[in-house]
Amino acid sequence: MGSPWLRKVHAPRQRLSHLTSFERDAQDAVDLMKALGFDKFSLLGWSDGGITAMMAAAKNPDLISRMVVWGSNAFVSQQDLELYEAVRDAWVDGIAQYAKRPEGSICMELLPLISCPTLIIHGEKDPMVPNFHPQYLLKHIKGSQLHLMPEGKHNLHLRYADEFNKLVENFMED
Known part of the structure; x- marks a missing residue:
C-alpha cells in the first residue's frame, strides 16, 4: 500500500487557493526531508x-x-500589485489574493519565529521585488544578514552564478 506520505504526494491535487499553497509546499518539503531521513537541513x-x-x-x-x-x-504591497500587472498571468491572480489580507501578509507573522542563521540576497535591479522587501526581512528575521547585488535582477543566481554560489557556499560553511 505504501506510505501515507507517498500517497499524498502522488495523489492528484485539487485546485487549491494560492493562499494555502505556500503552507502546503512548506509542509511537503519538510515531510520529504524527514522521509529521506534528514534530522536537520x-x-x-x-x-x-x-x-x-x-x-x-x-x-x-x-x-x-x-x-x-x-x-x-x-x-x-500596492507597488507589488502594479509590478505584477505588468507581467499578468495566472500566478498574478493567485498572489494578488494576499493583498486582501491585513497588511497584505503572506508570512509576516511567521518571520519572528525564524531562528536559523539566514542570508537574504537581493538584486537591487529586481523588477519584481522592490528593495523594501529585503529590508523588511532583515529587520524581522533575527540575526539575518543582507547582501545586495547592485546589478542583480530577479534571476541573479543565474546571471551572477559564480558570485551567488560563492556567497551561499561561504554562508553555509560558517
Missing part, C-alpha cells in the same frame, strides 16, 4: 520558494540549520 529559496522556505523555517525551527532566500517577500 538547510533551505535555499528563490522568489516563491523563498516564501516557502521562510514558512518552513518558522514552523520547524529545530529542523532548519541555515536558510538563504532571494527575490522573496513576506507581504504584498
Whole structure:
C-alpha cells in the first residue's frame, strides 16, 4: 500500500487557493526531508520558494540549520500589485489574493519565529521585488544578514552564478 506520505504526494491535487499553497509546499518539503531521513537541513529559496522556505523555517525551527532566500517577500504591497500587472498571468491572480489580507501578509507573522542563521540576497535591479522587501526581512528575521547585488535582477543566481554560489557556499560553511 505504501506510505501515507507517498500517497499524498502522488495523489492528484485539487485546485487549491494560492493562499494555502505556500503552507502546503512548506509542509511537503519538510515531510520529504524527514522521509529521506534528514534530522536537520538547510533551505535555499528563490522568489516563491523563498516564501516557502521562510514558512518552513518558522514552523520547524529545530529542523532548519541555515536558510538563504532571494527575490522573496513576506507581504504584498500596492507597488507589488502594479509590478505584477505588468507581467499578468495566472500566478498574478493567485498572489494578488494576499493583498486582501491585513497588511497584505503572506508570512509576516511567521518571520519572528525564524531562528536559523539566514542570508537574504537581493538584486537591487529586481523588477519584481522592490528593495523594501529585503529590508523588511532583515529587520524581522533575527540575526539575518543582507547582501545586495547592485546589478542583480530577479534571476541573479543565474546571471551572477559564480558570485551567488560563492556567497551561499561561504554562508553555509560558517
